[in-house]
Amino acid sequence: MSAPLFKYGLFGDEISLIVAFVIGIGFGFFLERAGLGSARKLTAQFYLTDLSVFKVMFTAIVTAMLGLFYLSWAGWVDISLVYLSPTYLLPQLAGGLLLGLGFVIGGYCPGTSVVAVSTGALDAWLYLAGVMAGIFVFGEMFSSIGPFFYATDMGSLTIPDLIHLPYGVVVLGVVLLALGGFAGAGWVERLFAPPSRES
Amino acid sequence: MSSSSPALTAVATDEADTTRPAAYMNPYLAGVGLGLVLLAAFVVMGRGLGASGAFTSLTAIAVEAVAPEHTRANEFYAGYLERGVGHPLKTWLLFEVLGVLVGGFLSGALAGRVGRRIEKGPRAALGTRLALAFAGGALMGYGAKLARGCTSGQALSGGAVLNVGSWAFMLMVFAGAYALAWFVRRQWT
């Protein structure tokens, strides 16, 4: 009945920073465990030789989605207090496209590049410098890009609300999608497995 | 986790990494671990994970140090400078990213994967790789701000709460990356 703990005032802003640090440790740990601190492993995703990124990400999404669903169903978590960032469809589609291009060019995404830095990848430093340069360009362009940035505002919108299906049905749909995707991923990996091993 | 289990041998997707000190974890188990961390963030904080926001704070602070007037007049920077517990550096995401740095190192050190290196494909030239690392980062920094989040904040966190924008974003990330992959294949394969 009283989670999210922070939103029910169980601790304050200062403590929340310590929580952030601890949660970050878990985040970084599992990213590295999965190999997502390596640009080669990350980009192998896009050459279909190793779909770990897809597997890790979708498993994490399914796990957190199921956990949140059941904790809310049981009444322990108030799901409406969990932050749902508003949807701005067009800028998010465009931003996603840019991110995808940058991903395969740069080899990391912002989170994984931090892991790469922590384990000694020097290129990840340059990548991060690039990220900040990109943010700087965005910031300087903000007044002109503003109208597009705020275009197609759909508010805080979930897929169940969009397609008018019960939340649980969409949860099942995502699980099935993920399991189908995993089966497909295994098949694709066997298909595109490199004939010879290179280190 | 339980690497002695016969189950894991069947899913060893990491044959290519046999030269590495330790094999990576079963991606599904790592995914469950990551998912539980994300769930913990939902339950404890009522919010998801993130990364690019931390670098936006750093950028805004850096720009403010150079041109304070200009920065405060900019709605975008000003929004980030207003954040934080008493100081724009004391934001949730920045502390989370510090944790990522520690957690990543911890896991890497335990597996013997820490060491100076530059990640690139065998055919890639060093200079090109470094230039592209910067260029790719810049594209991603720009894109992440346009999309209001990166793979952690939008795809992962938003995906788990079935956020429409996050799923649309995620599709486009994969579409963009696959569309361009062939053109930069010399960098990675």
Next chain:
Amino acid sequence: MKRPFSYHPTMNQLLAGGALLLGALAVFGSPYRGPVARVNLRELARDVGVEADHVTAEQLADWILQQRADYRLLDLRDEAAWSEYHIPGAELVPMAKLIDYPLLRNETIVLYSDGGIHAAQGWFLLEAAGHKSVALLLGGLNAWKDEILFPVLAEDASAEQRAAFERARFVSEHFGGTPSVSGGTLETDRTPTPLPKTDMPVAPATPRARKRKAKEGC
């Protein structure tokens, strides 16, 4: 494979099976809380007691002037009253629709009605529904009219009061009101002043309005 004793599923099959089972079960549940509420009465009483639930007209005017976008302003009166006049940025939400109106539980919500009784009743409904930050406009729209739109300066006001009135005059004019100087008591010689048009360009409903909500994003 048929008999459970000879079947040893791999880790991945176990995970997949678990996910499938939980996914299938999810069809029968909902993560949202229904219209039946459990209320922590002591907590409510304490909030009322410390007046944590009040926003004065002056505070609200400041918020609007600052173009703050981290709150929702709900007008609980009927449509006729709303179209005659409403506070800039307010959303029309008739009382009966309040509970089903799309609001996030962690948004700051400011309620107002003419006097304040409806707002107070709406406050209780939203608190019971689990909203964490609901506030009343103190004195309702009547207070808004008296203090913000039509502030009156007594003729025998002190210098301090006059200085404060300059600010009130500015605010009033911003909202299209009519500040006035009274000869005697505040109420008697008050001529009926026209209410400002409601679609005047105050605190434009710009895209800015959602800016702060992105706070917890990546």
